[in-house]
Amino acid sequence: QVQLVESGGGLVQAGGSVRLSCAASGRTFSTYTMGWFRQAPGKEREAVAAISWSGGSTYYADSVKGRFTISRDNAKNTVYLQMNSLKPEDTAVYYCAARSSLSLVVAARKYDYWGQGTQVTVSS
DSSP states (O other): OOOEEEEOOEEEETTOOEEEEEEEOSSOGGGEEEEEEEEOTTSOOEEEEEEOTTSOOEEEOTTTTTTEEEEEETTTTEEEEEEOSOOGGGOEEEEEEEEEOSSOOOOGGGOOEEOOOEEEEEEO
16 A cells, blocks of 8 residues: 655746655555646646656656656655646646556556645646
């Protein structure tokens, strides 16, 4: 069992930056692929970024490429999402997710564990 706790959300102006953190419990964090997803009101949950167990492979949604960076620190059991040049359309609840896999995983339905989410609101 893995428990995930997100932090770092809040209200930010357009063009600003926010860094989200996701702390994971368990001693096998380094064998998990990790993902960040978001869900805006009235919209489906979408994949934002994902990172393989080693950090060697990453995925970014086209809408965030060049602005967001996913990273992980296996010694701290933590994955991060650095979000720069934020836009109002980035406003959503952001979720961290984990799956025991040595391959990069993007599809939400393949993730086994989810955090409670953290709200990010970008004002124009």
